[in-house]
Amino acid sequence: MTNAPPPQRSGATGLLLVFSITALLVGLGFDLGAGSRVRFWIGDQPAAAAAVGVAGVLFAVLASHAARLVLAARSKPHQQESSDASSHT
Amino acid sequence: MPALTLNPGFVPIIAALFILAMPRTLRSPMIVVTALAAFWLLLDHEFGAASAMAQMGLPVVLLNLDELNRIFGIALLIALIAIGIYSGARRNRYEDAAILLLAGSAVSALFVGDLISFVAALALGGLAAAWVTFASPLEGASRAGARLLIWHGLEGLLFLVGVAFHLSAGAQASVVGRLDVTSIGGAFIFAALMIRVGAPMAHVWLKDVVSHASPTGAAALSAFTTMLGVYALARLFPSEPLLVWIGGAMMVIGAFYAVAEDDLRRAAAYGVTVQTGICTALVGLGTPLALAAAEGHGFATILSFVALQLMLGAVLERHGSVLVSHLAGVGRTMPLSAILLLGCGLAVAATPGLALFASQSASLEASAQWDLRWLWALIWVTPAVMLVALLLRPSLAAYTPSGDVKPIREAPFSMLLGAGLALFLCFAVGLAPRWLFDLMPAEISFQPFVLDRVTPQFQLLGAAGVAYLGLRMVRAAPRERGVSLLDIDALYRGPLTAAGRWAGVLGLRMYGAWQSWTRRSSQSAAKSLETLANACDRPYGSSGTAAVTFVCLGAVLLVMFLVR
Numbered sequence: 001m002t003n004a005p006p007p008q009r010s011g012a013t014g015l016l017l018v019f020s021i022t023a024l025l026v027g028l029g030f031d032l033g034a035g036s037r038v039r040f041w042i043g044d045q046p047a048a049a050a051a052v053g054v055a056g057v058l059f060a061v062l063a064s065h066a067a068r069l070v071l072a073a074r075s076k077p078h079q080q081e082s083s084d085a086s087s088h089t
Numbered sequence: 090m091p092a093l094t095l096n097p098g099f100v101p102i103i104a105a106l107f108i109l110a111m112p113r114t115l116r117s118p119m120i121v122v123t124a125l126a127a128f129w130l131l132l133d134h135e136f137g138a139a140s141a142m143a144q145m146g147l148p149v150v151l152l153n154l155d156e157l158n159r160i161f162g163i164a165l166l167i168a169l170i171a172i173g174i175y176s177g178a179r180r181n182r183y184e185d186a187a188i189l190l191l192a193g194s195a196v197s198a199l200f201v202g203d204l205i206s207f208v209a210a211l212a213l214g215g216l217a218a219a220w221v222t223f224a225s226p227l228e229g230a231s232r233a234g235a236r237l238l239i240w241h242g243l244e245g246l247l248f249l250v251g252v253a254f255h256l257s258a259g260a261q262a263s264v265v266g267r268l269d270v271t272s273i274g275g276a277f278i279f280a281a282l283m284i285r286v287g288a289p290m291a292h293v294w295l296k297d298v299v300s301h302a303s304p305t306g307a308a309a310l311s312a313f314t315t316m317l318g319v320y321a322l323a324r325l326f327p328s329e330p331l332l333v334w335i336g337g338a339m340m341v342i343g344a345f346y347a348v349a350e351d352d353l354r355r356a357a358a359y360g361v362t363v364q365t366g367i368c369t370a371l372v373g374l375g376t377p378l379a380l381a382a383a384e385g386h387g388f389a390t391i392l393s394f395v396a397l398q399l400m401l402g403a404v405l406e407r408h409g410s411v412l413v414s415h416l417a418g419v420g421r422t423m424p425l426s427a428i429l430l431l432g433c434g435l436a437v438a439a440t441p442g443l444a445l446f447a448s449q450s451a452s453l454e455a456s457a458q459w460d461l462r463w464l465w466a467l468i469w470v471t472p473a474v475m476l477v478a479l480l481l482r483p484s485l486a487a488y489t490p491s492g493d494v495k496p497i498r499e500a501p502f503s504m505l506l507g508a509g510l511a512l513f514l515c516f517a518v519g520l521a522p523r524w525l526f527d528l529m530p531a532e533i534s535f536q537p538f539v540l541d542r543v544t545p546q547f548q549l550l551g552a553a554g555v556a557y558l559g560l561r562m563v564r565a566a567p568r569e570r571g572v573s574l575l576d577i578d579a580l581y582r583g584p585l586t587a588a589g590r591w592a593g594v595l596g597l598r599m600y601g602a603w604q605s606w607t608r609r610s611s612q613s614a615a616k617s618l619e620t621l622a623n624a625c626d627r628p629y630g631s632s633g634t635a636a637v638t639f640v641c642l643g644a645v646l647l648v649m650f651l652v653r
Contacts, residue, residue, distance in 0.1 A: 011420060012488035013558060016481060020554025027548020036540040040457040040465065049545035052466070053552035056473025060348040061560055064567045067349035073573045 024050060094139035094152045097127040097162060098197025098210070101169065105189035109182055116185045117503065120173030123189060127196060128166045131159065139202070148261070153202025156530035160384050161320045162199050163528065164391040165192060167514060168312040175399050175507025176305045178406070178500075184224035188309045191217035195313040199320060204252045204265060207321070211248060211285075214317070215241025218298065218310055225303040233301035236578075240294040244284040251277025268325045279326060285318030286369055287362050289338045293578040296346075296358035304402020304504070307354055311361055311398045316387045319368040323383060328375025333464060336370025339363065340467050347478040351572050353411040354401050356478050357394060360437055363471060364390040364445075367452055370464055374455060381529040382451035388525060389444035389518065396511035397433040397479065400426065403500030403508060413482050414571045418491025426500045427487045429508055434480025436515040438550060439472040441543045444515045447522035450537040450546075472546065473553035481557050486569055 030036045032046055042048050104123040108116055131154075139152040169192045176185060194217055198210035218241065222234035255274030268275035284291045295315060299307045322332065343362035350356040364386065371383035403426050405411045408419050420427040439445040449472065456465045499505070518525050522537055537543075560566040575583075624638060 010485040010489040012484045013561075016484060016554060017558050020551045020558065022551070023547040024551025024555055027544045027546075027551055030540060030544035031548060034540065036544045038453070038469070038545050039541065041459075041462050042466070043469070043545070047548070049469075049548035050552035052470050053473040053549040054556045056470040056549075057477055057553045057556040057560065059344070059470070060474050060477040060557070061566050063345045064349040067345065067574050068567060068572055071349075071575045073575050073579070 095130060096152045096197050096200045097130040097166075098193045098195070098200055100127040100130065101189045101193030101196065102213075103193075105186045105193060108189060109186050111182070113180050113182075116182060117173055117177030120176060120185065120189060121170055124166050124169040124173055124192075127169075127193075128163075131162050131166065131200075144205075147205055147256075148203060149206055150202030151206060152200055153265075154200060156528070157323060157384065158199040158320065160388055160525075160528045160530075161316065162196055164316070164388040165196050165199070165313060168192075168308075168391050168395045168511070171395055171399065171507045171511040171514075172305060172308050172312070173507075174510060175308070175402075175504050177503035179303070179305065181224060181226075181303070181305075184221060184303060184306055187217055187220035187224055188305065191221055191309055191313050193217075195317050198317055202265065204255065207265075208245065208248045208252055211317070212241070212245040214313070215245060218314060221306040221309055222298045222302050225301060225306055227301055227303065230301040233297050236582075237294055237298050240284060240291070244281045247277050247281035247284070251275065251279075251281060265324060267327060270326060270329055270331065275326075279329075282318050282321050282325070283335065286315050286322065286365050287318075287339065288335050288369075289342055290577055292339065292342060292362050293576050295361060296355045296576070297578060299358040299398070300352055300355040304399070304406050307402055308395050308398040311358065312391050312395045315361060315365045316368075316391055319365060319372065319383065319387050322369060322372045323380060327372055327380060329373055332373025333370045333461065334373075336366045336368070336373060337464055337467060339366025339369060340471065344471065344474045344478075346574060346576065348474060348482075349567075349572075349574055350478075351412050351414055351569070351574075353413060353416075353479070353483055354398065354405070357397050357401060357437075360397075360475055360479055361390065361394050363475070364394070367449075367468055367471065370468075371452055371455055374458075374461070376455060378451070378535070379455035381526075382448060382455040384529055385525055386445075386448040386452050388528075389448040389515075392511060392515050392518065393433070393436040393443070393445050396508055396515055397430075397437055399504065399508035399511055400430045400433045403504040404430065406504065407498055407500050412571060413486045414569045416483060416486035417489040418493075418495060419486075420488035421491070422495045422498050423500060424497065425505060427484075429505065429512060430487065431480070431484050432512050433508070434476070434484060436512060436519075437479050438476040439546065440550060441519075441538075441546050442516065443519035444522070444525070446519055446546060447525065447537040450542045451526075451535050453542075454535060469549070473549055476550055476553050477557050481554065482569070485561070 027049060028047060031049070037043060037046070037048060042052075101123050104119060108119055111119055134152070134154045136155050136159075137153070139150060142149045142151070169188075172188060172192075176188070191214055194210050194214035198207055198214060201207050201210060215238070219234045219238045222230055222237055224230075251274045253274070254277060255268070255272075258272065258274060260274075268278060270276055270279045284294075287295050295310070298310050302310055322329075326332065340363050343359045343366060347356045347359035347363065350359060368383040368387050368390070371379040371386065401411045404416075404419060404423065407423055407426070408416070410416070436443045436445060439449040449468070452468050453465065456468055458465070526535060557566065
């Protein structure tokens with residue numbers, strides 16, 4: 001039995017990772033060091049913005065899985081109008 | 090000398106007629122010049138209403154300028170300039186005219202001062218939006234245009250009925266003030282505006298037409314449709330508590346689909362639904378800061394999403410597809426477009442320094458109320474979701490090697506210029522948001538560029554980026570593959586259509602059976618009468634028939650005798 005090959009890594013992964021880590025460190029640094037944070041409800045806790053960002057990503061990933069599991073249309077060869085709407089090759 | 094009272098929106102409408110006869114080289118400059126002329130008219134006028142004219146006994150005010158409609162007008166005309174530059178790359182005079190008509194009707198609707206003219210401008214805009222869709226060369230565009238006509242027809246009908254009830258209750262058409270949603274006229278108008286902004290259940294028309302429109306048409310539809318609804322809500326239903334819940338639902342539904350859609354133009358349309366939801370909820374809050382934030386957010390949304398749609402259109406034009414699953418290699422074949430796409434992704438993710446960040450900060454500030462913590466949290470988390478849906482997914486896909494070597498084939502220059510201009514304006518407003526806040530009706534002393542707002546936003550976006558990239562590395566994030574998601578429109582395009590077709594077939598069969606039965610009955614009755622008539626001709630042909638004939642005659646005579 002052979003495993004499927006891993007998907008090709010995008011060339012932008014490293015760049016986006018560097019951007020994200022820099023932004024996170026800047027935000028966390030000012031948050032923990034200077035106490036600059038949103039002054040309301042959970043926003044007043046240390047690293048709350050990071051937690052909210054991670055929560056947003058978890059929502060995105062779970063919603064994506066759920067939508068593809070439940071709402072993915074079964075495409076028929078002669079009924080691909082919707083899926084092909086934004087492609088004209 | 091009488092003051093010039095030309096509504097700025099009439100300029101694009103008049104130009105739409107002339108542009109049909111213009112050569113290709115003049116059409117793009119004509120759109121830009123038209124937008125600039127309308128801009129000049131807008132900025133040249135003093136605030137206030139023009140004198141009312143009487144039409145069929147109703148007062149019609151064709152120009153009423155104030156701070157509320159000025160900020161939306163500026164945003165729409167800036168969008169028209171960018172779209173005008175962008176449109177120089179292709180040859181479609183009908184779409185050029187349709188876009189001008191759409192922009193003109195939207196701007197006219199902003200500046201008219203009575204409900205009747207507003208409904209007329211809205212209806213013209215609906216027709217123009219359908220025309221933009223019909224003018225698209227993409228497959229399925231004509232069906233999408235027909236569906237849009239139905240949505241806008243329903244909206245216009247509801248609006249017209251609402252205005253009729255409103256006027257019959259003794260209200261003045263030229264006095265456009267706050268309406269009561271519990272009155273019958275107000276309820277109809279409210280329902281019409283829910284279609285316009287894309288409230289839950291009616292949110293599907295925007296993604297439907299945007300994904301079927303041409304690259305230029307999609308940007309025009311994204312800019313000139315839903316935000317008009319936000320303006321009307323701010324004008325007619327400020328502080329309506331129902332709007333808070335509707336706006337919240339729009340944000341959740343839009344975010345749910347935006348992160349999962351494979352078609353990026355459709356995902357961007359859902360992104361517009363999310364941002365329109367924020368504006369709707371803020372209008373529902375109704376405080377001066379919330380209303381100002383709604384208007385600012387509408388302005389920034391128009392600019393950011395026009396830039397994104399223009400850039401996605403450029404990729405569609407050259408690459409042939411904007412499905413995330415088909416984007417591999419775009420970073421190599423369209424390097425400049427890919428970088429601009431990245432910039433547009435940053436713009437819609439409310440990155441500090443871009444327009445949406447300033448308005449999103451104001452929105453967050455306005456919604457910071459203890460009893461509406463959920464709304465505040467939803468607004469706060471939105472940039473993270475937009476980052477994943479419209480920046481990380483497309484960027485990662487575009488820079489994935491495709492395997493085959495292709496030459497560099499950039500988008501046409503005018504497309505890059507139009508999209509670049511829109512993106513530049515996002516940066517300009519984002520870096521110097523003071524002039525945007527100065528345009529707002531309420532005096533705002535709000536400063537978005539303070540450490541307490543900028544660094545939490547960096548923290549949020551950075552954490553979201555690290556988390557998503559980490560989840561992709563461990564393959565917890567879903568793989569990009571061609572998928573078409575069902576939405577509420579699948580109900581009326583699928584089961585409801587099938588049920589309608591089935592009911593039609595059943596009705597036709599019942600009608601056929603009824604016709605067949607009546608034909609058979611009449612034939613047998615005619616045959617019986619014929620037999621009887623023949624028998625009357627030959628009364629002594631057979632003994633039984635003669636008896637029946639005499640009995641019938643006797644009965645008739647008896648009845649005549651008794652009746653007399």
